Every structure is written in structure tokens, then in C-alpha cells.
Amino acid sequence: MFQKILIANRGEIAVRIIRACRELGIQTVAVYSEADRDALHTQLADEAVCIGPAQASESYLNMERILSATIATKAEAIHPGFGFLSENSKFVEMCEKCSVAFIGPSAALINKMGNKSEARRTMIEAGVPVVPGTREPVYTLEEALKAAKQIGFPVMIKASSGGGGKGMRIAESEEEFPDNFNTAQRESVNAFGDDTMYLERYVGRPRHIEVQIIADKYGNVVQLGERDCSVQRRHQKLIEESPSSAITPGQREEIGRTAVLAARAVGYENAGTIEFLLDRTGEYFFMEMNTRIQVEHPVTEFVSGVDLIKEQISIAAGLPLSVRQEDISLRGHAIECRINAEDPARNFMPCPGTIENLHVPGGNGVRIDTAVYTGYTIPPNYDSMIMKVIVYDKDRESAIAKMRSTLGEVIIEGLSTNLDFQYDILNQEDFITGNVTTHFIQEHYE
Missing domain, CATH: 3.40.50.20 (Rossmann fold)
Incomplete structure (x- = not known):
């Protein structure tokens, strides 16, 4: 060690x-x-x-x-x-x-999976279902438009090196495709220094499902169940939960096997996430792989009982996984809310400043991941997320009730946050019944 x-x-x-x-x-x-x-x-x-x-x-x-x-x-x-x-x-x-x-994984593996078009091609060859789209990257408007016509509109335009919603546009028709493609490509060049793009068939109103995997140097791969990250704003996640209320036990087993297949296909090592889109028919498609720990890893830790950071360190030190697949039994339900220093009333404008008073709750099944304290000044130079509130209970209904209670106790004075906005989401009937897609925020608030 x-x-x-x-x-x-x-x-x-x-x-x-x-x-x-x-x-x-x-x-x-x-x-x-x-x-x-x-x-x-x-x-x-x-x-x-x-x-x-x-x-x-x-x-x-x-x-x-x-x-x-x-x-x-x-x-x-x-x-x-x-x-x-x-x-x-x-x-x-x-x-x-x-x-x-x-x-983390090797440089070669990060390159392979970080390039979205390369990752798509690898998954196709491994037999992992992917959204229909371009098999090879596209660089010019002419070749992109030709490919879009073959795929059929609407299409999703994506940067090969993209992330965080940058370099992504939806083109509903051939007429609006050129402007959307050029804008997405410019964003990609500015954000990632890369003009490589690819296209996918647009999957309307999907759920964003991701499966956590861990893999060691000895070929052992274990999946730790799925997270539902559908509640997001402009491709930025707000609420994550595990397990997903949209997945049946049979689907859970199948999508878990697919995630392991994807990890094995690239010889993956360390912690990683296989991300899927789940459409309204229950069909799922590989979207991308994140070759790192995720912000939302605590919900998986709650339901699986596995400490992902410790596992990452042990794997990198050359130790085998501490668990086998047969050891994993998902129990209960966990929810995470991301608390950001931003003002929802002003188009979610970042609000750095000094925290004048801070109170964080505790109790059974409550976890607060944060680095702020009373008197701390949040700098304007970095991401606006200042706290993750994570709760765990026996089922989804109980976890939602616990999250409402927990958010009601949080006090952050001195700057604006999205705390009340998160509380409001938890009280939306569609959220309570599990009727959520990646369009939830824009349909209920924008």
C-alpha cells in the first residue's frame, strides 16, 4: 500500500x-x-x-x-x-x-474512452448496444450533413472530446443543422482544442442511467448497480439516486452485465462509469464511459456498502478487488442533491461570496460531503457546487421524505444557493412518482 x-x-x-x-x-x-x-x-x-x-x-x-x-x-x-x-x-x-x-486507468485507456467516437466504435465491436449514428468521426459540415440525412432527423451533434454539455446541439431538421453543427464545433474547439465531431440519432425524453464498475489488474470486474441521473439542467446533473425506479430487476441484471462487458472490452482498470440512455420502451443504449470517480459516487456507496475511494487506492497499489460480484447485494435507496452557490431566480447565475452562517444536519442515513465552513469565502474561479447532501433509507418513498427533512435543516447564510429549488423538485408530483426524464427541469421550470 x-x-x-x-x-x-x-x-x-x-x-x-x-x-x-x-x-x-x-x-x-x-x-x-x-x-x-x-x-x-x-x-x-x-x-x-x-x-x-x-x-x-x-x-x-x-x-x-x-x-x-x-x-x-x-x-x-x-x-x-x-x-x-x-x-x-x-x-x-x-x-x-x-x-x-x-x-485511475492508463493513458491509453483514457484516450480510447475519452474520444467519444472511438468509444462508440469499440462498443459496437464488443456487441454493446449504442445509439444509431456515425461510426467514424466527422470534421466538416458537408460530411456531417450527409451523415445526418442518413441517420434521420432529429439528430444529436456531439464533440468527440466533449463533456459537461459543451459541444452538444440538437438539430430538429436539415434547415437548422448547419448553424447547430458549426456552433457545437466552435464550442468543442474553444473548450477542448478539438474539432472532431460525431452524430447520433436523437433519443427523445430518455432517462440517464449509469452503472458503476470497479476493475483490478487481475481481470476482475464488478458492477455495483445503476444510478439514475435524469434530473439535470443543461446536461448538468442536479439529483442522482440509486437504484433507478424505472428499471426492473431483470433489466438491472441485464444492464449490469452489459456494463461489465463494456469494461472487459477495453481491459478497464480502476473505478469507472458506463453511461446509458434508457428510452420510453425500456431499450437502452451506450452513451459514454467516464474514466474517473463520479460526483454522485456516494449513492452507490450507500446501497452497495463499497467504499469506492478506498477501492480506487487499493487497485492502483496493485491489490485485487476486495469484493466479488456475488458479494454485491443492493439494499435500500439513496438520493443525492447537489447544492450550488447560484441563484435560480437569475438564471442560475453563480454566487460566490462569504458564508456567514452554516448549519449541516446529521442523523441516521444522512451524509454531507462538503468543504465549506462558517466564515469561508467561496472563490469565483471554480465550479459552483459547494455541498452534496446524500440520504439513505429502506425504499425510495422513505428516502425522499428523509431528503426533504434534511434539506429543511440545512442553513447557508451569506449567499444564494439552489437549496430551495432542490426542495421544490422533491415536492413535484412527477418526481415523487418517478416520472422523470432528462427534460424534467425544462418541462417543469423553464
């Missing part, structure tokens, strides 16, 4: 990793920008190193500075968390050259 790990991240995920390391008896090194000098992760880690100014490009995305801090503190491994460098194959290659273990 590692003796010391550097956490190349910030916020609640950095705190989450530090706590897992403490329980494993591993020393930790936090890195921080000048804007995060007083951040909680810098106070909880055994060591903390400033790696640059507030801009992420000069700190949390600066590979050389992060590796220099790793070598200077004699850390043996880097945990990237999610976001920032977690899916950057160049960074993984640099770690390998410096003999630093990267807690």
Missing part, C-alpha cells in the same frame, strides 16, 4: 479522498491555489503545497507544478478526483515517466 498520496484537486472531493486515506493510514499532500489558501482540504491534509494563482490553468491544471509538488513531498501516487486532470491522458503519461502512480 502507498505511504503518501498527493490529491490533485480541491473542494469536497479533496476532503473525501483525505478522509479515505486517513482511514487507510496513508499520509496526504494537498495542493492549493492562492485563492484556496484557507480551504478545508489544506487544513486536513498532512502537508499542503501552493501551486500557483487562482486561475485553474496556472494551478490545478498545471501538470508540471503538480508533479513537482509530488516529487518534492515524496508522494508515491496522485489521486485526481473528478474534473481538472482526472481524464487527461497527457498528465497520466507524465506521471508514468516520473514513476508516480496515477490512481
Whole structure:
């Protein structure tokens, strides 16, 4: 096992990793920008190193500075968390050259699955169902339009290197296709430096279902059930739950087997997520694979009993999985609400500022993942998520009641948050009955 790990991240995920390391008896090194000098992760880690100014490009995305801090503190491994460098194959290659273990998959695998068109082609060859679309990437409007006509409208235009909703557009007709394609491609170039695009048949009003898998160096792959992430705004998830109320036990077994098949097809190693679209007929299609830990991993930990961060660290250290598939039995129901420093009344505008008063609830089946505290100033330079509220109970109805009670106790004074907005979602009849799709927010609020 590692003796010391550097956490190349910030916020609640950095705190989450530090706590897992403490329980494993591993020393930790936090890195921080000048804007995060007083951040909680810098106070909880055994060591903390400033790696640059507030801009992420000069700190949390600066590979050389992060590796220099790793070598200077004699850390043996880097945990990237999610976001920032977690899916950057160049960074993984640099770690390998410096003999630093990267807690995640290899650079080659990140490249293979990070390129969405390449991932589609791999899944097709493995026999995993995918949304009908282009098998090869497209680069020009002319070839894209030709492919769109063959697929049939409406079509989804996607950036091969995309994520977080960037480089995505829906073209309802041939007439609006050129503008949508050009806009999506420009977004892709600006966000990812890549003009590679691909097209898919648009699946109307789907559910977003993802399956958590873990895999070790010895060919063992285990799936830990699905999460339903359908409640999202502009492709950004707001509420996640496990298991999904839309999946029957038979479907759960089938989609789990498919996720394992997908992971085996690429020789996957470490924790990852296979994402699917589930249409109204119950048919499901591979969408993409996330080669990192997910924001919503706590709901899976609640229902499966597996600590995913500890498992990630053990796998990277060369240990076999601590569980077998037959050990996994999903129990109860878990829900996560993402609390963001933003103002829903002003088009969800980010609201950085100082937290004047903070109260977080506790109790049986309640988990709060956060890095904020009373007096902490949320910087404007990073993601607006400041807290994850996760609850667990015997069934979905009980979990919803517990989440309502828990959110009602949370106090965050000094800035605007989406706390009341999340509470309102929990009281929508369609949410209560499980009648949700990826269009839930726009249909009920926008």
C-alpha cells in the first residue's frame, strides 16, 4: 500500500479522498491555489503545497507544478478526483515517466474512452448496444450533413472530446443543422482544442442511467448497480439516486452485465462509469464511459456498502478487488442533491461570496460531503457546487421524505444557493412518482 498520496484537486472531493486515506493510514499532500489558501482540504491534509494563482490553468491544471509538488513531498501516487486532470491522458503519461502512480486507468485507456467516437466504435465491436449514428468521426459540415440525412432527423451533434454539455446541439431538421453543427464545433474547439465531431440519432425524453464498475489488474470486474441521473439542467446533473425506479430487476441484471462487458472490452482498470440512455420502451443504449470517480459516487456507496475511494487506492497499489460480484447485494435507496452557490431566480447565475452562517444536519442515513465552513469565502474561479447532501433509507418513498427533512435543516447564510429549488423538485408530483426524464427541469421550470 502507498505511504503518501498527493490529491490533485480541491473542494469536497479533496476532503473525501483525505478522509479515505486517513482511514487507510496513508499520509496526504494537498495542493492549493492562492485563492484556496484557507480551504478545508489544506487544513486536513498532512502537508499542503501552493501551486500557483487562482486561475485553474496556472494551478490545478498545471501538470508540471503538480508533479513537482509530488516529487518534492515524496508522494508515491496522485489521486485526481473528478474534473481538472482526472481524464487527461497527457498528465497520466507524465506521471508514468516520473514513476508516480496515477490512481485511475492508463493513458491509453483514457484516450480510447475519452474520444467519444472511438468509444462508440469499440462498443459496437464488443456487441454493446449504442445509439444509431456515425461510426467514424466527422470534421466538416458537408460530411456531417450527409451523415445526418442518413441517420434521420432529429439528430444529436456531439464533440468527440466533449463533456459537461459543451459541444452538444440538437438539430430538429436539415434547415437548422448547419448553424447547430458549426456552433457545437466552435464550442468543442474553444473548450477542448478539438474539432472532431460525431452524430447520433436523437433519443427523445430518455432517462440517464449509469452503472458503476470497479476493475483490478487481475481481470476482475464488478458492477455495483445503476444510478439514475435524469434530473439535470443543461446536461448538468442536479439529483442522482440509486437504484433507478424505472428499471426492473431483470433489466438491472441485464444492464449490469452489459456494463461489465463494456469494461472487459477495453481491459478497464480502476473505478469507472458506463453511461446509458434508457428510452420510453425500456431499450437502452451506450452513451459514454467516464474514466474517473463520479460526483454522485456516494449513492452507490450507500446501497452497495463499497467504499469506492478506498477501492480506487487499493487497485492502483496493485491489490485485487476486495469484493466479488456475488458479494454485491443492493439494499435500500439513496438520493443525492447537489447544492450550488447560484441563484435560480437569475438564471442560475453563480454566487460566490462569504458564508456567514452554516448549519449541516446529521442523523441516521444522512451524509454531507462538503468543504465549506462558517466564515469561508467561496472563490469565483471554480465550479459552483459547494455541498452534496446524500440520504439513505429502506425504499425510495422513505428516502425522499428523509431528503426533504434534511434539506429543511440545512442553513447557508451569506449567499444564494439552489437549496430551495432542490426542495421544490422533491415536492413535484412527477418526481415523487418517478416520472422523470432528462427534460424534467425544462418541462417543469423553464
